[in-house]
Amino acid sequence: MAVRVTQxxxxxxxxxxxxxxxxxxxxxxxxxxxxxxxxxxxxTDFSGAFAxxxxxxxxxxxRDRGLLTNAALGRSTEAVTAKQKRVSLSVLAPKRxxxxxxxxxxxxxxxxxxxxxxxxxTISGRLLLTRKQSSGWVIFxxxxxRSAVPRSGKxxx
Amino acid sequence: MNATPWRRRLQLARQVTVLAIVLAVTxxxxxxxTVREAPASLVKVESASExxxxxxxxxxxxxxxxxxxxxxxxxxxxxxxxxxxxxxSSGAATAIGIPRDSYVNVPGYGQNKINSSMLxxxxxxxxxxxxxxxxxxxxxxxxTGFVGFIAMVxxxxxxxxxxxxxxxxxxxxxxxxxxxxxxxxLQALIFARIRTSLPRGDFDRSANQQRTLLGILNRVRSNADxxxxxxxxxxxxxxxxxxxxxPAELFRLAQAAIRISPSKxxxxxxxxxxxxxxxxxxxxxxxxxxxxxx
Numbered sequence: 001m002a003v004r005v006t007q008x009x010x011x012x013x014x015x016x017x018x019x020x021x022x023x024x025x026x027x028x029x030x031x032x033x034x035x036x037x038x039x040x041x042x043x044t045d046f047s048g049a050f051a052x053x054x055x056x057x058x059x060x061x062x063r064d065r066g067l068l069t070n071a072a073l074g075r076s077t078e079a080v081t082a083k084q085k086r087v088s089l090s091v092l093a094p095k096r097x098x099x100x101x102x103x104x105x106x107x108x109x110x111x112x113x114x115x116x117x118x119x120x121x122t123i124s125g126r127l128l129l130t131r132k133q134s135s136g137w138v139i140f141x142x143x144x145x146r147s148a149v150p151r152s153g154k155x156x157x
Numbered sequence: 158m159n160a161t162p163w164r165r166r167l168q169l170a171r172q173v174t175v176l177a178i179v180l181a182v183t184x185x186x187x188x189x190x191t192v193r194e195a196p197a198s199l200v201k202v203e204s205a206s207e208x209x210x211x212x213x214x215x216x217x218x219x220x221x222x223x224x225x226x227x228x229x230x231x232x233x234x235x236x237x238x239x240x241x242x243x244x245x246s247s248g249a250a251t252a253i254g255i256p257r258d259s260y261v262n263v264p265g266y267g268q269n270k271i272n273s274s275m276l277x278x279x280x281x282x283x284x285x286x287x288x289x290x291x292x293x294x295x296x297x298x299x300x301t302g303f304v305g306f307i308a309m310v311x312x313x314x315x316x317x318x319x320x321x322x323x324x325x326x327x328x329x330x331x332x333x334x335x336x337x338x339x340x341x342x343l344q345a346l347i348f349a350r351i352r353t354s355l356p357r358g359d360f361d362r363s364a365n366q367q368r369t370l371l372g373i374l375n376r377v378r379s380n381a382d383x384x385x386x387x388x389x390x391x392x393x394x395x396x397x398x399x400x401x402x403x404p405a406e407l408f409r410l411a412q413a414a415i416r417i418s419p420s421k422x423x424x425x426x427x428x429x430x431x432x433x434x435x436x437x438x439x440x441x442x443x444x445x446x447x448x449x450x451x
Contacts, residue, residue, distance in 0.1 A: 006384060008385075009392040055209075064207070090388050092391050094395050099405040099408055100388065100391070102387060104384060130408060142206065143204070144204060144205055
């Protein structure tokens with residue numbers, strides 16, 4: 001996955017930027033995997049999709065799971081292939097320390113559906129992140145759009 | 158004018174024929190694809206947007222200190238006192254403007270103008286005085302001085318306010334007009350501070366402060382999609398306002414506040430009677446209204 005710091009409000013050393021790209025990248029990558037790319041397809045269980053979210057954000061995201069996961073196609077999908085994973089980070093870094101990040105995301109994947117052919121899906125928008133109390137980063141907000149997909153079944157979880 | 162029905166029928170028949178030919182050619186020329194994706198301009202996009210902020214309902218006290226150069230911002234009287242309630246789930250907000258000359262109980266100091274609370278005990282005492290008056294203790298307090306406010310408005314590229322009155326000031330060539338006014342930092346400061354040119358003085362000034370807050374909200378919302386804009390705005394707040402929030406908390410609060418819809422931004426100014434306490438001109442606030450509007 002291509003992750004780049006593109007905007008910094010404040011200041012960050014070069015090594016801190018690399019470290020941030022790696023850590024925020026890991027959080028977003030694990031969301032992409034859990035919600036879209038991994039799991040055994042055909043798939044109806046997306047309950048673990050929001051492990052990278054704060055508890056409150058995960059609750060809200062569950063209500064939007066039809067859009068924030070591959071639930072709309074999961075039942076009729078045999079395999080998912082990522083075509084593009086791109087993330088640009090805008091960082092709030094007062095006192096030379098990253099405190100908040102807006103991640104501009106773009107995920108493109110193809111869902112292979114045996115009889116119906118394949119469907120190309122684009123997920124784009126923003127994920128909002130802050131530091132976890134332990135280590136790493138957590139998603140506390142989202143503003144995400146998805147290209148429309150045909151409805152083939154609902155996620156059960 | 159007298160287009161005969163057969164002419165219309167002929168025209169319709171021609172259109173149907175052309176459409177049929179186009180469809181037939183398309184079917185023959187365009188090969189079947191295993192990946193179904195409409196052209197970008199035709200792709201219907203669905204979206205979802207949420208921000209997790211606890212608590213969902215929070216009260217923020219915005220204070221504008223009238224500290225002169227060399228005076229401490231946090232220990233000078235407050236010119237602007239706005240208590241803003243935000244519901245981060247519904248995107249609604251209510252601003253309660255409190256005239257600075259409101260004569261109230263300042264905890265530990267007796268009856269006095271509410272803005273003297275800053276002088277005696279800084280933003281914390283100010284928050285307690287406002288809390289006693291309205292019946293709500295603010296969760297967060299933001300305090301800024303003249304220089305910080307001007308810098309902050311400048312950092313977000315100026316604001317547009319909707320003025321109810323026209324009035325003149327040297328900083329605004331042509332004066333402030335009724336309706337929309339695009340303001341730089343200094344012009345925004347004067348708009349929020351001036352009162353002698355306004356019919357109801359302190360009350361109208363408080364309403365102008367709310368229009369200024371709305372102008373800031375509109376400006377930030379309309380630029381929130383620009384990469385780095387929100388982060389730069391939060392950094393500007395950290396540099397120019399005194400706050401009891403950590404940078405991470407402020408970032409989360411800012412992201413939640415951006416969701417406030419200007420159409421759901423309600424305002425009111427605490428009313429009261431103008432009179433004297435000793436030699437001082439004061440406002441005797443309508444306590445019953447203060448408790449009702451929360």
